[in-house]
Amino acid sequence: MTVVLSEARRMARAAGAAMALRVETVGLAEADGRVLAADVVAATRLPVTDASAMDGWAVAGDGPWQVDGAVRMGAPPGSLTEGSARVITTGGAVPEGATAVLRSERGRVRDGVLTADGPTSPAAGADIRAAGDEVRSGSIVAPKGARVTPAVIAAAAATGADAFEVVARPRVAVVLVGDEFVVRGVPGPGQVRDALGIALPDLLQDNGAAVVTVERVADDLEALREAISGGGVDLVVTAAATGHGACDHLAGALDAASAHVVFRGVGMRPGHPALLARRVDGVPVLGLPGNPFAAVVALTVIGLPLLAGALGAAPPRPRRRVAAEAFTAGTGGVRIVPVCEGDDGVRPVRQGPSVVSGAVAADHLAFVPDHGVAAGGLLDVVDLPWRR
Structure with missing residues (x-):
């Protein structure tokens, strides 16, 4: 057997x-550490609309430009006419008709007129993040079987999700x-x-x-x-x-x-x-x-x-680590040794089967095959549960 x-x-x-x-639905705040039972699909694109990549001014056409106000974060950006400019901050929605964003360090305003430092206006599309450039509506934000992390929660929230389907x-x-x-x-x-x-x-x-x-x-x-x-x-x-x-x-x-x-x-x-x-x-x-x-x-x-x-999650797969010293073989199959990670590889931690004191400081369990592993050789390791 x-x-x-x-x-x-x-x-x-x-x-x-x-x-x-079974599958259950949980809110984003309760989802950390759970495993997804279904793909998380973006309900919207990111950015939702063309957005500024820098602080500066949204400009329409070639300068100089007449500054007509500022884009308010969270409000519709409106539109720009040729020869106009509007103050904009990073992430702000770009007004319709804008052809580029002029960075704040590359322009100056005097008497309500914006001029670019240098002989030319910014290239068309400069410092504008196009709508959907990061995430397209309907694309998969996180796949079924993925473990929910704070990054998954943030990405899902940004694309319109309020809850996840997770495995019970x-x-x-x-x-x-x-x-x-x-x-x-x-x-x-x-x-x-x-x-x-x-x-x-x-x-x-x-x-x-x-x-x-x-x-x-x-x-x-x-x-x-x-x-x-x-x-x-x-x-x-x-x-x-x-x-x-x-x-x-x-x-x-x-x-x-x-x-x-x-x-x-x-x-x-x-x-x-x-x-x-x-x-x-x-x-x-x-x-x-x-x-x-x-x-x-x-x-x-x-x-x-x-x-x-x-x-339905990915199993914890062994990874390869360099043996900083020789690991002798055991008897009766694979010898499993708690190890600590160092600059030169992994080293064994002294540990008997009846206590766990040595494993307190260990990072991984190393699988030593029946022929042992020489110093500088490769060992398969898995993380200890509290090091994951």
């Missing part, structure tokens, strides 16, 4: 794409498994402080999900079966109980729930015990390892592609 990392990422994205989330956030149930976890204070002998109960829901929500429940269950097969079988969700994410030990009951709970296991185990370290299954109602179950850093790794390299597939 163990699969290579690339196949696990492909399967996870496919599982997300099969979720078929997948509703996620988080299930934390184990008898040994405490949620406050310093853990005692045999106990472990819960490092994922807050961090895991936050990471999911930061990446497009809506966490609707967070449940802690004991190392008990029936309790776990009930926890992963709850209704009203699009995805279940568990932490711990994915291994093969006496207290690792997730596989048994899935079997008891008649779920189909897509894969159990991924060729990567840490994060090897990650699991993906599908309930009888089609809801995916993503099982993360119990060790905190291993869980973060599995969520980053498998969970984020799953969420991207559900939202």
Whole structure:
């Protein structure tokens, strides 16, 4: 059942794409970070009308020109007759009949008459931004599947949009498994402080999900079966109980729930015990390892592609970085290493699977292949969820 990392990422994205989330409409102020369910189409052109590219005067024909007033921002610009000029500011609507804009530093006014510095008038069309030069009416401002950013919001607002159609956030149930976890204070002998109960829901929500429940269950097969079988969700994410030990009951709970296991185990370290299954109602179950850093790794390299597939967004693709020092190979598949970005490339950050302290300062996760990478070689990296 163990699969290579690339196949696990492909399967996870496919599982997300099969979720078929609903579409909803949100206002521009609530849209940041959402994923577009439809193209954003310009309702108007930009500039809406011919506009001045500079402060100065809109002029008609050759000079000298009689100045007849000023273009008021936000008001109709009117028209100019041959030999006339009108004060205009950058972005102001150019009056009908204007042939050019004379920059303020290239002209002077005396007794209401504008003359150009130099022997010639400005060339026809000089410093005029033609209507529709930036955006044409009906053109695509942002495509379906794009993540809404402040830039997308500003561009959409400028072209007349008041709302977006976006993919609904997948509703996620988080299930934390184990008898040994405490949620406050310093853990005692045999106990472990819960490092994922807050961090895991936050990471999911930061990446497009809506966490609707967070449940802690004991190392008990029936309790776990009930926890992963709850209704009203699009995805279940568990932490711990994915291994093969006496207290690792997730596989048994899935079997008891008649779920189909897509894969159990991924060729990567840490994060090897990650699991993906599908309930009888089609809801995916993503099982993360119990060790905190291993869980973060599995969520980053498998969970984020799953969420991207559900939202119809582009998956987080690995990028190439230069290795500032040699990276040795691991065992059992791809070795995943937290790294920091430097002027000479990326360097590893010391990090064990059971804590996340080293990853606090890291920028990416590097995928070290089974033959290792020499200093100066290239590594595939993905951003850590909090560095995106």
